[in-house]
Amino acid sequence: MGLKKLITTCYKNQNPELFTENNSERAIYLEYNGEKNGRTIPTPEEIGIKPLRGDGDFRSPECVELLKQADIVVTNPPFSLFREYVAQLIEYDKKFIILGQQNAITYKEIFKLIKENKIWLGVDNNGTKWFRVQDHYDIATESRKKIENGKKYFSMGSIVWFTNLDIKKRHEDLTLYKQYNPEEYAKYDNYDAINADKVSDIPIDYSGGIGVPITFLDKYNPEQFEIVKFRKGDDDRDLSINGQCPYFRIVIKNKKAIV
Numbered sequence: 118m119g120l121k122k123l124i125t126t127c128y129k130n131q132n133p134e135l136f137t138e139n140n141s142e143r144a145i146y147l148e149y150n151g152e153k154n155g156r157t158i159p160t161p162e163e164i165g166i167k168p169l170r171g172d173g174d175f176r177s178p179e180c181v182e183l184l185k186q187a188d189i190v191v192t193n194p195p196f197s198l199f200r201e202y203v204a205q206l207i208e209y210d211k212k213f214i215i216l217g218q219q220n221a222i223t224y225k226e227i228f229k230l231i232k233e234n235k236i237w238l239g240v241d242n243n244g245t246k247w248f249r250v251q252d253h254y255d256i257a258t259e260s261r262k263k264i265e266n267g268k269k270y271f272s273m274g275s276i277v278w279f280t281n282l283d284i285k286k287r288h289e290d291l292t293l294y295k296q297y298n299p300e301e302y303a304k305y306d307n308y309d310a311i312n313a314d315k316v317s318d319i320p321i322d323y324s325g326g327i328g329v330p331i332t333f334l335d336k337y338n339p340e341q342f343e344i345v346k347f348r349k350g351d352d353d354r355d356l357s358i359n360g361q362c363p364y365f366r367i368v369i370k371n372k373k374a375i376v
Contacts, residue, residue: 123149124183128173133166144173146183175202184209189282191215193248196273200226203279207235212282214239216246219275222331223348223365227279231334232344239278240286242335246276277335290373291336293321306357307350310368324374328356328366343370 126146129139133147148165171177175184175194184190184205190213194202199221206213207230219242221227230236247263247270254269256262261272297320302311310326313319316333326345337344345368348355355362 120151122151122186123147124186126169126173126175126180126183130173133161133164142172144169144171146173175205181205181209184211187211189213196221200224203227203230203236212280214278214280214282216276217279218273219277219331221279222334228347232347234339236279236281237287237337238334239280239282240284242277245272247272288338288340290338290341291316291319293319293371295320297323303358305350306360307352307354308356308368310345310356312356312358312363312366314363319369319371320374321371322375324371324376326368326370328363328368331365331367333367333369341371341373343372344368345370 124146127133127144129141129144131141131143131145133145146167146169148167149159149163150165152159152163169177169179171179173180175181175198188211190206190211192213193216196218199217202215204226206215222231227236250256250269250271252269254271256269256271261274263270263272295318297311302313302318302320302323304311305328308326308328310328311320311323312328314330316329316336319327319329319333347367348365350356356366356368
């Protein structure tokens with residue numbers, strides 16, 4: 118891939134061949150500087166395994182120093198610290214491709230970055246993502262586990278890619294075909310916008326505010342649409358229709374509306 122260097126850190130783990138088991142207060146990091154013997158897969162001896170002074174927490178000074186070396190970060194961060202992790206990447210001006218829960222879109226800190234076009238959804242956000250885990254890993258929910266070719270996999274639910282690397286999809290216009298009809302599109306009680314329950318329901322000929330589900334962001338083209346606001350009406354309460362609040366809505370405007 119033409120990479121100069123590849124660095125990966127472990128958290129509370131000393132074994133480079135296992136997922137973190139949180140069994141050590143000290144951790145290691147691996148540093149790979151490229152294949153030297155013409156093989157496509159490096160041997161363990163060709164990968165530098167180096168000790169960390171601490172447990173490998175991404176907020177520790179030594180891990181921050183490793184982060185500073187990176188041009189691009191690709192990882193599955195701890196979801197409970199997702200806001201803090203993204204804030205760190207933004208602070209150090211890093212390009213990134215990271216996994217996160219779809220509902221992270223609704224975090225005010227993350228949505229602000231999306232609205233400002235500093236972060237967006239990557240590709241391949243459809244369907245279930247499966248992660249291989251160790252055999253002893255306990256998965257209580259049957260629908261979230263599977264065994265394939267003798268290996269165990271776990272699904273964490275609605276997971277999407279977040280990135281600030283440009284992608285072709287982000288510049289492709291969403292094809293619209295429906296026309297606005299006031300009888301079909303309800304207006305919100307507390308904001309001047311109409312409601313579209315599905316992305317495919319966005320009218321081609323309406324230039325005002327349109328409330329859409331968060332799944333819209335997977336189709337969002339900033340050249341075609343403007344993100345106006347998220348979730349709240351003029352009264353700072355959730356957007357409502359006849360007193361009922363639909364699930365989180367993003368208010369957008371179609372810049373290319375055929376009026």
